[in-house]
Amino acid sequence: MRGIEIKEVSKGYKDTKALDHVSVQFEDGKIYALLGRNGAGKSTMLNIISNRIFPDQGEVLVDGKPARENDQVQQNMYLMSEQTLYPAGMKIQQAFQWSKEFYPKFDMEYAMELARMFGLNTKKKVRTLSTGYKSIFKLVLALSVNVPYLFLDEPVLGLDANHREMFYRILLEKYIEEPFTIVISTHLIEEVASVIEHVVILKDGKIVKNCATEELLAGGYRISGKKEMVDIWSQGEDVIGTEMLGTMKTAYVIGSSKEKWKKAPEELEVAKLDLQKMFIQMTNR
Amino acid sequence: MRGIEIKEVSKGYKDTKALDHVSVQFEDGKIYALLGRNGAGKSTMLNIISNRIFPDQGEVLVDGKPARENDQVQQNMYLMSEQTLYPAGMKIQQAFQWSKEFYPKFDMEYAMELARMFGLNTKKKVRTLSTGYKSIFKLVLALSVNVPYLFLDEPVLGLDANHREMFYRILLEKYIEEPFTIVISTHLIEEVASVIEHVVILKDGKIVKNCATEELLAGGYRISGKKEMVDIWSQGEDVIGTEMLGTMKTAYVIGSSKEKWKKAPEELEVAKLDLQKMFIQMTNR
Numbered sequence: 001m002r003g004i005e006i007k008e009v010s011k012g013y014k015d016t017k018a019l020d021h022v023s024v025q026f027e028d029g030k031i032y033a034l035l036g037r038n039g040a041g042k043s044t045m046l047n048i049i050s051n052r053i054f055p056d057q058g059e060v061l062v063d064g065k066p067a068r069e070n071d072q073v074q075q076n077m078y079l080m081s082e083q084t085l086y087p088a089g090m091k092i093q094q095a096f097q098w099s100k101e102f103y104p105k106f107d108m109e110y111a112m113e114l115a116r117m118f119g120l121n122t123k124k125k126v127r128t129l130s131t132g133y134k135s136i137f138k139l140v141l142a143l144s145v146n147v148p149y150l151f152l153d154e155p156v157l158g159l160d161a162n163h164r165e166m167f168y169r170i171l172l173e174k175y176i177e178e179p180f181t182i183v184i185s186t187h188l189i190e191e192v193a194s195v196i197e198h199v200v201i202l203k204d205g206k207i208v209k210n211c212a213t214e215e216l217l218a219g220g221y222r223i224s225g226k227k228e229m230v231d232i233w234s235q236g237e238d239v240i241g242t243e244m245l246g247t248m249k250t251a252y253v254i255g256s257s258k259e260k261w262k263k264a265p266e267e268l269e270v271a272k273l274d275l276q277k278m279f280i281q282m283t284n285r
Numbered sequence: 286m287r288g289i290e291i292k293e294v295s296k297g298y299k300d301t302k303a304l305d306h307v308s309v310q311f312e313d314g315k316i317y318a319l320l321g322r323n324g325a326g327k328s329t330m331l332n333i334i335s336n337r338i339f340p341d342q343g344e345v346l347v348d349g350k351p352a353r354e355n356d357q358v359q360q361n362m363y364l365m366s367e368q369t370l371y372p373a374g375m376k377i378q379q380a381f382q383w384s385k386e387f388y389p390k391f392d393m394e395y396a397m398e399l400a401r402m403f404g405l406n407t408k409k410k411v412r413t414l415s416t417g418y419k420s421i422f423k424l425v426l427a428l429s430v431n432v433p434y435l436f437l438d439e440p441v442l443g444l445d446a447n448h449r450e451m452f453y454r455i456l457l458e459k460y461i462e463e464p465f466t467i468v469i470s471t472h473l474i475e476e477v478a479s480v481i482e483h484v485v486i487l488k489d490g491k492i493v494k495n496c497a498t499e500e501l502l503a504g505g506y507r508i509s510g511k512k513e514m515v516d517i518w519s520q521g522e523d524v525i526g527t528e529m530l531g532t533m534k535t536a537y538v539i540g541s542s543k544e545k546w547k548k549a550p551e552e553l554e555v556a557k558l559d560l561q562k563m564f565i566q567m568t569n570r
Contacts, residue, residue: 036445037445037447037448038415038417038418038443038444038445038448082416130323131367131442132323132472133323154443157416157442157443158323158439158442158472159323159472160321160322160323160472161472161474161561161564161565162322162565162568162569163322163323164472165565187417187443187444187445187446187449188473189446190475276446279446280446280447280450283447284447
């Protein structure tokens with residue numbers, strides 16, 4: 001079987017359980033979003049998959065083989081994360097060369113072209129870069145390693161809107177040319193909504209949603225009106241959150257049917273939910 | 286005159302001109318966005334206003350008085366920026382106490398309440414915080430100092446969607462209770478669009494736009510269709526960007542009239558522009 005399989009993985013730190021019996025699959029050639037609040041366990045999961053830390057329980061299979069301390073398997077994946085594994089005094093161009101040692105398919109020409117497009121000066125030292133350009137440096141590496149499994153942990157931190165748009169475009173162009181597995185973990189949910197095919201949501205170390213983006217978006221509605229009316233109409237629905245303002249109530253529902261809301265009375269205000277609003281309601285404490 | 290007046294300010298670093306004869310006013314009791322790409326000069330401008338660096342030319346007046354090395358003036362403003370001016374070994378609660386020394390109106394009770402709401406452990410040391418929580422720590426300070434002029438440089442860096450929403454809400458609540466001047470510099474433009482009253486856009490050290498948000502949004506359109514048709518209809522308009530795809534063209538216009546586009550032929554696709562798309566077109570290189 002091609003793809004990544006996470007089986008019953010648990011990991012704890014001191015007094016917190018970062019991951020609690022998590023099972024999930026990342027199929028070959030699909031684009032995923034791995035979403036969660038700060039501290040939900042996203043980075044722990046990505047670090048376990050890419051062998052930087054070990055789980056207390058469970059295992060990760062890559063193309064059916066255990067990932068743990070398996071160099072051959074590890075060469076097939078790349079994690080772009082907050083930590084850079086490069087000596088801070090290294091120049092960017094040197095870091096590119098260094099990457100070629102680990103990732104034989106690293107495309108130096110493409111990396112230099114991307115650096116030019118993003119205005120990244122490759123003669124600079126990695127440690128002298130601003131937050132935005134540090135992200136750009138790491139993005140260029142991630143886009144150039146050419147591995148079948150790419151994990152991007154908060155890839156656009158500090159990037160301006162133009163560079164974010166350019167990054168999403170380049171990532172999609174690359175994917176369309178030759179599909180591979182991409183897992184994007186980000187807090188800028190609305191911006192990736194049109195890029196991702198599948199959404200996995202972590203909350204307090206557990207998976208609370210795992211489904212196709214289209215399916216999730218299709219059934220999400222915000223229903224507002226008099227409390228009694230909203231209560232009647234949201235009966236039997238999967239209500240992920242509510243708000244009260246005086247006698248008025250708002251209910252957020254998912255997995256609902258379009259047909260039902262066509263028949264809603266005029267006093268009810270019914271609107272589609274976007275992915276970010278849905279996420280906020282599903283993960284609020 | 287109440288408010289902040291930046292008069293003909295220039296500042297250069299080695300081979301770049303960070304600010305080039307910039308003049309702009311921030312009026313008393315208004316919410317501004319200061320937008321610009323990475324390196325456009327936003328942080329330089331905020332650092333000059335708050336006396337952390339000095340301009341090569343020009344001056345900054347606060348309520349009519351020069352800001353430069355004027356302690357009384359400086360006590361009336363607060364800049365939340367990437368650099369924290371606190372000893373890294375300091376605990377959060379100590380940093381709060383420290384702030385009270387400089388800002389007599391610092392509200393300790395409110396700061397502790399906000400820390401609780403954002404899940405910030407005040408017993409932790411500042412340097413042990415993650416990117417997201419470092420921003421939250423700085424936000425809590427900025428919201429608690431109670432000065433008439435508040436400058437926020439990338440306030441939501443690393444915050445999850447729920448915390449971003451909470452921050453915008455708290456900021457507006459505080460502003461509505463007692464209006465003060467807020468200048469927000471951020472790359473997450475679409476999210477602040479509904480919060481800000483006025484937009485200032487910097488490009489390569491110069492101001493390229495300075496107007497009311499509502500006014501800017503009202504006149505922005507994206508016009509797509511056959512090249513010839515788009516060219517005819519966009520004649521005489523303020524075209525901020527174009528894209529070509531085969532024989533099809535897209536033009537982005539601002540300051541345009543709604544009436545005109547009501548009369549556009551069906552072959553033209555006309556859509557409203559949001560603030561982030563507008564910004565991208567105005568600042569692309």
